[in-house]
Amino acid sequence: MKHIISLLMENESGALSRVAGLFSARAYNIESLTVAPTEDATLSRMTIVTSGSEDVIEQIIKQLNKLVDVVKVLDLNDGRYIERELMLVKVKATGPFREEMKRMSDIFRGRIIDVADGSYTIELTGSGSKLDAFLEALDKAAILETVRTGASGIGRGDRILKI
Amino acid sequence: MDDRTPQISGAEILIRCLQEENVKFVFGYPGGAVLNIYDEIFKQNHFKHVLVRHEQAAVHAADAYSRATGEVGVALVTSGPGATNAVTGIATAYMDSIPMVIISGQVPTPAIGMDAFQEVDMVGITRPCVKHNFLVKDVKDVASTIKKAFYIAASGRPGPVVVDIPKDVTALTAVFDYPKSVEMRSYTPVIKGHSGQIKKAVKLMLEAKRPMVYTGGGVVLGDASEMLVKLVRELGFPITNTLMGLGGYPATDKQFLGMLGMHGTYEANMAMQECDVLVAIGARFDDRVIGNPQHFFNKNRTIIHIDVDPSSISKRVKVDVPIVGHVQSVLAEINELLQADTKRPEAASLKTWWEQIEAWRSRKCLTYAKSTEVIKPQYVVEKLWEVTKGDAFITSDVGQHQMWAAQYYKFDKPRRWINSGGLGTMGVGLPYAMGAQLAHPEAQVACITGEASIQMCIQELSTCKQFHLPVKVVNLNNRYMGMVRQWQEFFYGNRYSESYMDALPDFVKLAEAYGHVGMKIEKPSDVEAALKEAFSPALKERMVFMDFITDQTENVFPMVPNGKGLSEMILAEEL
């Protein structure tokens, strides 16, 4: 099953490679991984999207906790959470596509953030599956380029990951 | 501290840190990137520097020093090739959770990333085989980093920590201020076990009808032997040790069923399979220990698992009562609860269980065909045990001889058996013996090895000479990489591909060339006399290399073939 794991780690050089190295050394799946500093500059927050059986996920959490630089680990799937990802899609905007792409972007609540003669760049945020759905809905021939940030996750209500 | 506080170089700070940590030996090898450090070593006399002949041996020797004493082992190597040579030693220590600090030199900070002479990304290379590692970029961080390194290495589940120090950092100056203690918000190892879980475990133990205790290296590393003995004797339970756990419980005690696992005893493996309550302590259910996990699950049993590392729990085998904590602290709490409780396991069921165990034991799975013609390797180990009165520090290399050492040398005390269980590194035996001998100068130290393994670190005969280490090498010379040959015999239709050891040196002459005593023993009737001579007062100060020419065809039994279950052993008598 897909799991979203959030963690706080010391903002030290090499910290990211310890996490990435752990996943490859132990052959764990990694769908996406995002990392950036938090409001506390000494800490980085990472969101990892992974999948595996319950046993594997349990091991992943334990192994992450074992890394000396990792301060806290939370499996967001243990409770209610929100997941968001940002995607930028460059699409053809010539002929009939020009109207069609604008319409699709509106339907999915995207924003056109760059307009050129032959193309639009659409910005879209949402859960991973919403972004997938948007790409599905577009005419394949219209997609020139896509870039996604990978998911960020946060617990709902008073589920707070902080030290 | 004010402006007048004297500033000293990073190299001197490092030396002062090692002094603060009460380090007695540093095993190492110099080179360009660590010259500033070696210059400071020249000027001090707080610790002894042991110059090895290859960096791999420096790490192994420091590792054995730690295993034999419980202290943190320290090794020092230069950048580039010095660092890469150390990696096998580091990985070996990592797999067996040995507390160590390895200091490696690095090219000067401005040269990092420039493919400088003797530059290698040590932090990157060692990341997967250390507990943690550091690159020290600022001389002001040297002291606090070394403090953290020692703390991380020794606490929680121990392990090696690498500290990579660029050359300019050892030359620049700072004020020396060694922290008294360490606080790391990201690293807080658990010590005390959950008391509710501990109560549950005690209740289960008291209700057990077919109990079994299985302990590993954690008991030895955690210095929990005494408490373990108390617990096991109090309850009258049978007990087995893993290869890493030998000596954790006295092997000559009647409750001890011998080692378990791939080459474990029939009684230990059967009891593991058939018990109703299994108490695992400081052990990790690894593949060489329980064989095929599927087969292990065919029988129902309740498992209690005590370990300091949460990630060791339920990794290969689901357990019912996990207890995360330092084994010493958890066992102390269990013993207290037992003392306060008048209940004891039902005597009648325990008696029936012991009768069953005695029936398994009566198969005498560790017998071998005696011979007056050719030296049986098991016989040499048995005699070694007798001659050293079971009280030596025994190191081994990897192969058949390692298994025979584990099976036939009965370790009654912890930290006496020093071998590479996890990584299975050939070549550790001789440097391990050096580390053990330096730790215990008066003790008898023997290295049980094979003619293939010993050649992997043979250059250390020179180190033994320089430091007057009277190690006794027991070379079980079967002219084969015996363990490889055994697998080829069993599973590859006797095709002995590249496992014959051709062109062997004359080990007697070799030992003599290094200034040691060499002996070649070819007849069973000479075995005992040779061992007695080697351990006699006349040779107490000398290193002795005993080359025992042993039976080429001998195999290690019992054996659980790869992928089979614990109760599917092959016994010697069945072939």
Ligand SMILES: Cc1ncc(C[n+]2csc(CCOP(=O)(O)OP(=O)(O)O)c2C)c(N)n1
């Ligand atoms: C560094 C290393 N290389 C290869 C192996 C694989 N291996 C395991 S046992 C063995 C043979 C050891 O032969 P020897 O030292 O003569 O001991 P014996 O088995 O004959 O007692 C080999 C090659 C290993 N464990 N370590």
